Amino acid sequence: MTTLELEVDQKADWQVLTVRGEVDVTTTPRVRAQLISLLSEGNPQVIVDLEGVEFLDSSGLGALVAGLKLARSRSGELRIVCDRQRSVRKVLEVTGLERVLERYDTVDAASAA
Template sequence: MDISVTPRENGVTELGVTGRLNVVTAARVREAIQTAVNDNRGKVAVDLSGVVFLDSSGLGALIAGLKAAREAGGDVRLVQPTEQVALVLDLTNMGSVLKSFDSVEDAYPHD
């Protein structure tokens, strides 16, 4: 799994995640979100367009990141989840908590 970090406008951090988001890689995603929050960039957009597999550990990492971001006054929003990721979100009813968008700009429109 690879994670790219791109600071964007308005305090948004884009995390591009590719590969498998599972028990082996979940801690890296959780840490990347926490680092963004610690850097006063609590608005995190996680691009999942390159994720081929998401399991419960990966979902847990996204939820832990969401909690950390919200405690800091921010949020975690998903961008372009793949079909498999969307299925996991639907099956776990987490799609209403972890909102999905077509782009970073849609996730965090300019104020």
């Protein structure tokens, strides 16, 4: 069974979505729904912390891109935190999404930039 934990927090003017576990075809709908909920609220400034993600497939990437599009449509931003998880970082690099998604090493760095 695929495990996924989502946690929402606040850091300065940013909403932080911390994702832990595996983001795949079975868990992506939860991630996507949470992103849509956060971005549809008053403040469309979201940081997605992927440090606890062990696996990320194409459906998860699709949710991140959809979140980015929604953020931009609301004059907001979506930033990614991914430093230690080499497998996730590698997926972003190989797909070219590292050039599209703003990636930071820490939540503090993402919220301060």
